[in-house]
Amino acid sequence: xxxxxxxxxxxxxxxxxxxxxxxxxxxxxxxxxxxxxxxxxxxxxxxxxxxxxxxxxxxxxxxxxxxxxxxxxxxxxxxxxxxxxxxxxxxxxxxxxxxxxxxxxxxxxxxxxxxxxxxxxxxxxxxxxxxxxxxxxxxxx
Amino acid sequence: xxxxxxxxxxxxxxxxxxxxxxxxxxxxxxxxxxxxxxxxxxxxxxxxxxxxxxxxxxxxxxxxxxxxxxxxxxxxxxxxxxxxxxxxxxxxxxxxxx
Numbered sequence: 001x002x003x004x005x006x007x008x009x010x011x012x013x014x015x016x017x018x019x020x021x022x023x024x025x026x027x028x029x030x031x032x033x034x035x036x037x038x039x040x041x042x043x044x045x046x047x048x049x050x051x052x053x054x055x056x057x058x059x060x061x062x063x064x065x066x067x068x069x070x071x072x073x074x075x076x077x078x079x080x081x082x083x084x085x086x087x088x089x090x091x092x093x094x095x096x097x098x099x100x101x102x103x104x105x106x107x108x109x110x111x112x113x114x115x116x117x118x119x120x121x122x123x124x125x126x127x128x129x130x131x132x133x134x135x136x137x138x139x140x141x
Numbered sequence: 142x143x144x145x146x147x148x149x150x151x152x153x154x155x156x157x158x159x160x161x162x163x164x165x166x167x168x169x170x171x172x173x174x175x176x177x178x179x180x181x182x183x184x185x186x187x188x189x190x191x192x193x194x195x196x197x198x199x200x201x202x203x204x205x206x207x208x209x210x211x212x213x214x215x216x217x218x219x220x221x222x223x224x225x226x227x228x229x230x231x232x233x234x235x236x237x238x239x
Contacts, residue, residue, distance in 0.1 A: 057194040064196075081195060085204035111198045112176050119175040119198075122154055 001050050008055075008063050013099065017106055023047050028115075031124055041134040044125060051110050052120050060107045070096045143168070143187045143209055143229045144239060151218045168227060170217055174199040182206050187229055189217055189236055211236060 004019035193213030203210035
């Protein structure tokens with residue numbers, strides 16, 4: 001998780017992507033392993049919260065907002081998101097625009113990730129975590 | 142001002158089955174959306190959520206499908222029930238019963 005934050009600070013997009021996938025793989029590994037301990041499941045819970053809410057909705061948001069001012073020609077935050085989401089063509093902006101677009105699409109990838117029929121495989125996490133007595137409420141609640 | 146009948150999902154972790162009974166032109170009220178919302182998104186008139194972030198799933202989907210959205214309405218899923226008529230004012234960020 002520290003790697004993900006570190007690479008987001010320095011805005012190394014390939015490393016950001018790699019860090020997200022490493023966290024996801026660890027999360028899946030914990031859920032797949034029948035011998036996962038309570039400690040492991042607390043880690044899975046932390047990863048779920050980090051990817052599902054803190055990173056994607058807060059940290060990444062800050063990372064985009066801080067850099068949007070460097071896009072030339074100037075563009076507002078809402079317009080930037082709208083342009084990328086609508087798939088509108090965006091010629092004429094500088095490299096920062098393309099970098100932020102790429103980053104935003106990676107974050108969107110998290111928000112749209114489903115496994116075993118639920119967002120971020122939450123349902124499976126809930127079942128396993130309850131079986132092991134790890135949670136009484138969900139980390140995203 | 143957007144007016145219409147609402148469809149409320151009170152559970153946070155919801156799935157396609159929870160959308161049973163959703164009718165064309167209804168306003169969807171949820172804590173947050175999940176990727177399952179794409180099943181009915183074309184029929185959604187507007188979205189109201191408890192969560193409030195420009196990068197939450199609901200905000201993303203609203204931009205992608207050009208749907209009006211009101212975010213950050215505290216406990217909105219507890220305050221309203223499916224079938225009620227509401228009016229949403231996006232400028233004042235309010236939702237009231239008609």
